[in-house]
Amino acid sequence: MAKLSTLEQLAEENGTPIFVVDHDIIRQNYQDFKTLLPRVQIFYAVKANSDKEIVKTLYDMGSSFDVASMNEFLLVHENIESLPDEERQKFIWEKIIYANPIKDIKTLKELDKYKPLVTFDNIEEIKKVKNHAPNAGLVLRIKVPNTGAMVELSSKFGIDPGLAVDLIEEAHRQGLVVEGLSFHVGSQTTNFDNYIQAISVASGIIKEAKLKGFEKIKILDIGGGFPAPYDVNVEPFKDLARKLNSELDRLFDDSIEIIAEPGRFLVATACTAVSSVIGKADRDGKRCYYINDGVYHTFSGIIFDHCKYHLQAFKTGPKQICSVFGPTCDALDTISLAEELPELEIEEYVYSENIGAYSRASSTWFNGFPPAKIVHINK
Numbered sequence: 001m002a003k004l005s006t007l008e009q010l011a012e013e014n015g016t017p018i019f020v021v022d023h024d025i026i027r028q029n030y031q032d033f034k035t036l037l038p039r040v041q042i043f044y045a046v047k048a049n050s051d052k053e054i055v056k057t058l059y060d061m062g063s064s065f066d067v068a069s070m071n072e073f074l075l076v077h078e079n080i081e082s083l084p085d086e087e088r089q090k091f092i093w094e095k096i097i098y099a100n101p102i103k104d105i106k107t108l109k110e111l112d113k114y115k116p117l118v119t120f121d122n123i124e125e126i127k128k129v130k131n132h133a134p135n136a137g138l139v140l141r142i143k144v145p146n147t148g149a150m151v152e153l154s155s156k157f158g159i160d161p162g163l164a165v166d167l168i169e170e171a172h173r174q175g176l177v178v179e180g181l182s183f184h185v186g187s188q189t190t191n192f193d194n195y196i197q198a199i200s201v202a203s204g205i206i207k208e209a210k211l212k213g214f215e216k217i218k219i220l221d222i223g224g225g226f227p228a229p230y231d232v233n234v235e236p237f238k239d240l241a242r243k244l245n246s247e248l249d250r251l252f253d254d255s256i257e258i259i260a261e262p263g264r265f266l267v268a269t270a271c272t273a274v275s276s277v278i279g280k281a282d283r284d285g286k287r288c289y290y291i292n293d294g295v296y297h298t299f300s301g302i303i304f305d306h307c308k309y310h311l312q313a314f315k316t317g318p319k320q321i322c323s324v325f326g327p328t329c330d331a332l333d334t335i336s337l338a339e340e341l342p343e344l345e346i347e348e349y350v351y352s353e354n355i356g357a358y359s360r361a362s363s364t365w366f367n368g369f370p371p372a373k374i375v376h377i378n379k
C-alpha cells in the first residue's frame with residue numbers, strides 16, 4: 001500500500017472519495033506471478049478492474065488479457081494501433097482470449113473480423129459461432145469443483161467433464177476447431193485442491209480427445225481464482241504455485257501451452273480507497289459514521305464480491321466499535337456494523353486497503369453520487 005502521508009496528500013489535492021492505484025504494486029504482483037509460475041502466460045481478467053491505465057501497465061509488462069464483452073475487447077485491442085499489419089492477427093491470439101462462454105449474436109458478428117479465440121460450453125453456442133463468427137477459434141470451458149472459493153463460478157458456466165469430448169466432436173463436425181480447454185476454480189480460492197483436481201480432469205479430456213483424433217488442442221487455460229493476501233489466513237501464493245508447477249509438468253508436455261486468467265491477484269493489493277467522514281451520530285448506543293464512499297460505489301465488492309473491507313483511520317487513539325455507512329439513502333449502503341475506529345471528526349479521512357479488485361469496477365451513480373475519482377501513482 002502507498003504511504004499514509006502520500007494518501008493524505010492525494011486526498012488533499014484531489015478531494016475525496018479517491019481510489020488510489022499504485023502501479024508499482026501491479027508490476028510487482030505481475031512479476032511475482034510470472035516468477036513463481038514460469039510456464040504460465042498471464043491473461044489479466046479485465047473485469048477485476050477495467051481501468052485503462054491498469055491495462056496499459058500490464059500490457060507494457062507483457063501481459064495478455066481475458067475479456068468478456070465487446071467493450072473490454074476493444075479496450076485491449078486499442079494497443080494494437082502501434083503494431084505493423086503483419087503482427088495484428090498474431091496479436092489477437094497471443095494477447096486476447098474472449099472468455100465469456102455466452103456471446104450474443106451482435107457481439108459474435110463484430111468479433112468475427114478479428115478471428116478471435118473464444119470460449120464456449122454448449123451446443124447452441126457452437127451453432128451461433130458457426131453462423132456468426134466462423135473465423136473464431138474455440139476453447140471449451142469445463143465445469144470443475146469450486147469448493148471453498150469466496151466467489152462461486154461453476155453454477156453458471158462449464159460443460160460436465162463427462163460430456164466434454166462429445167462437445168469437441170460436435171464443434172469439429174460443424175467445421176470449427178477446438179484449440180484448448182479452460183476452467184475456473186472459483187474466485188479467491190482457498191482450496192488449492194480445486195486446481196489439482198481441475199488440471200487432472202482437463203488432462204483426461206485432452207488425452208481422450210487426442211485418441212479420437214482431435215489433435216489441435218494446444219492450450220490449457222487454468223483460469224483465475226488465485227487468492228490475494230487479504231489477511232494472514234490466506235495461504236501464500238508460492239505454496240499454490242509449487243503444487244501447480246509440479247502437476248502441470250507431470251501431466252502436460254511442451255506441446256500444451258499453459259495460460260491463466262488472474263484478476264484479483266494482480267490488482268487487489270494495488271489500490272486503496274480514501275474517503276471522508278461526512279456525518280456522525282449515536283444510534284441505539286452505538287457510534288455511527290457516514291462517509292462519502294459506500295456500497296453503491298467503491299465498496300460494491302461487499303455485495304457483489306462477498307468481500308469484507310476494513311476501514312482505518314490515519315490517526316491512532318483508543319478505539320470503539322462503530323457502524324460505518326455510505327452516503328446514499330439506502331440502508332443497504334452499510335460498509336460495516338462492527339468496525340473499530342478511534343474518535344473521528346467530520347471531514348477526517350479514513351482509508352481501506354487491498355480494495356483493487358471487483359470494487360470500483362462495479363461502482364454506480366446511484367442517488368446522484370458519482371464513483372470515486374481514480375488517482376494513479378508510480379505510473
Ligand SMILES: *Cc1c(COP(=O)(O)O)cnc(C)c1O
Pocket residue numbers: 045047048066099100153184186187188223224225226261262263264265357
Ligand atoms: C472473473 C474471471 C476471472 C478472474 O478471476 P479472479 O478470481 O479474479 O482471478 C478469470 N477468468 C474468468 C473466465 C472469469 O470469469
